[in-house]
Amino acid sequence: MNKQGPCEEVCDSLPTISHLNKGLGPMDRPMSAEQIAAERWNLLADDLSLPAAVLYEDKLKHNLHWMQRFIESYGARLAPHGKTTMAPKLLAMQLQAGAWGITMATAHQTRVAYAHGVRRVLMANQLVGRENMETIAALLRDPEFDYFCLVDSAENANQLGRFFQAKGLRLQVLLELGMQDGRTGVRNTAQLAELLEELSRWKEVIVLCGVEVYEGISQDEDVVRGFLQWALDMAKIIVARGAITRTPMILSGAGSAWFDVVAELFSSAQLEHPAEVVLRPGCYLTHDVGAYKSALLRIVENNPVARGMKSTLQPAMQIWAYVHSVPEPTKAIVGMGKRDAAFDSGLPTPALHVPQGSALPCAAPAHWRLTRMMDQHAYLEIAAGDSIHVGDKIAFDISHPCLTFDKWRYLMVVDEDYIVIDVVETFF
């Protein structure tokens, strides 16, 4: 894996990975990622305590560069959403591959990024609460730290203005525009006028740098396009009022499902102010076989840039687990549960099967599927007579990387021979 800066290299050589974590190999004391890589744990040879979370280095790197190229082909900037992985090593990879900055969702997440060398964070959320503001204020003492948060109400603007004025600090914000029936964000011109008026009172403290949207709550392309067009109309109003004080202004949108549409519409927007388009997908790095696979199928079908790239994103994360029991002819119980993989957007999908004693993964039969997950177990539907035994390993593709990453403090990075070559730490 790529490293970035002296901090990561030092961390990698410190024995900070406690043996009291799940999904690791033989350890009786804390070890460093370097020491672990030197052990060459073999996933296929049962060196790991399963369940374990596995990242495939080749696929990760493929996805890393695929998205960077896609975004650049629109002349846009990539600020990958770091909340997905909360893994400083992966953030460093993304920055090294050309990302403009990292998106985060909270003050805590921003602090984690900063502590690991990230110097530009777009916090795609409101900054609320004294201690959260204190966290950001402390980071802003570093003049090299470029930080933006969202603002969508006069009330919040007033709170931010008072707090950061008292600190003698300036705060960069993006004005958030929101979808009707959606999440956060200004809904109409009345709310916009009220917010701009409040911002104008705090213009020595709050620096309005651009406009932000999150379109990912809708699953309907027409709704998304209509919303983005409305947002551009509102951006024109904001520009016309002279409220923007950054050049280029930032025009930011795009979760992992509609980045093509946002890239297309925002990069061709005609605003009376130079604009920098910043897109924020997060799930592309590992991709999945659920919601984001479906989104990608649409993108590859409709988007000329994606079609021209001749490859697509690949699922780069799997959860490996053991068959614990085959108590009924059509049911096996697997040692993986809601504690190990996301389950809110489709259950994990059996991808590989490694019979006990074999070192050869084969494709899991297409008719195998999970029907239920409990905290620590999954129910696998099989056909009577299938060859499946206690101690067999199954690798599951997942749906929704965000809620899979946050179940693991350490993920194993393996090479094409299923040898652990690095360990990725998360900070949830």
Next chain:
Amino acid sequence: MNKQGPCEEVCDSLPTISHLNKGLGPMDRPMSAEQIAAERWNLLADDLSLPAAVLYEDKLKHNLHWMQRFIESYGARLAPHGKTTMAPKLLAMQLQAGAWGITMATAHQTRVAYAHGVRRVLMANQLVGRENMETIAALLRDPEFDYFCLVDSAENANQLGRFFQAKGLRLQVLLELGMQDGRTGVRNTAQLAELLEELSRWKEVIVLCGVEVYEGISQDEDVVRGFLQWALDMAKIIVARGAITRTPMILSGAGSAWFDVVAELFSSAQLEHPAEVVLRPGCYLTHDVGAYKSALLRIVENNPVARGMKSTLQPAMQIWAYVHSVPEPTKAIVGMGKRDAAFDSGLPTPALHVPQGSALPCAAPAHWRLTRMMDQHAYLEIAAGDSIHVGDKIAFDISHPCLTFDKWRYLMVVDEDYIVIDVVETFF
């Protein structure tokens, strides 16, 4: 909070709590739990970075003793399921209050418990896979460590026999009986005969200590009672074959929903072998306002012991979060998401409301309710005209403690004045 043994006291005074975790107060370097308690962070005065997970000391202790008394009144033993909290401080509290041992779900969890001083673990799961067996084998080198795992197949019995024989170790197991259409466990007399035959081959290595069931997959009392009765009939067969080598044998069941029924049926079982009934609820310590509240209502209505106790379990955990935006008259957006609270068994419920600038929590209006959660946000349905503002704090009761605990590395223990008096670390 109670402490147990020198280990916990030493840990509490080491500055091992990193400031890079969510839900903490002002920190710019790692601190110890003792140092944090000395700071007297005030939840109501916005000292914490929200969202934060909060445990109420008085309610925790109430629940702790309530369940211990309930189980003891049946002459049964309590082995609280530690997978719920994975918090060594809470396990120590449970042991100090009289628990017989701790239940765990995996080899990793067992190692965490052992490393924090727990010396009796009932692992309510099959032990599968070389590295998981290695983990347990290393712990079994300590003759003071009393460990049981489940076995429900001849295949697994054979694997365990071969592994532990090669190590020169003996392994204590409970034979798991399972519900039709259920999870793990022997379903019928043919499977039982096959398993007992395999166990008899390994009797120098595998010590059959009793019988275990998990009835919690059913929500129907008649089904549960029928299953428990069948399990007792099977236990009689096992006893009659002379397969049990521990006196008293262990007869274990009960998740957090049916502990009353299991206590009643198992403690009055007539077996031709002395038996020790070991019950394994886990969620009682924090309780909830969802599935386990419903279960408790049934218990209090039906169970004479529970009725006689004159108090019931109380919800002892809440997630506190800020209102981020009130973008529509009937909708507020709260800074708490699927990363912060369980959502698989009912969404969190608004319990307390602390208006911005106030230090007085009041009951949240009864008509407030969450309608949706995303990774880092929740949609709160309100009524037009409600007094709710950006920066207000809301405390949410939760449903399903297990999947709430595992979203937090540190939980704040507060006293009745909402002052942080301890920090509970988890090991997921």
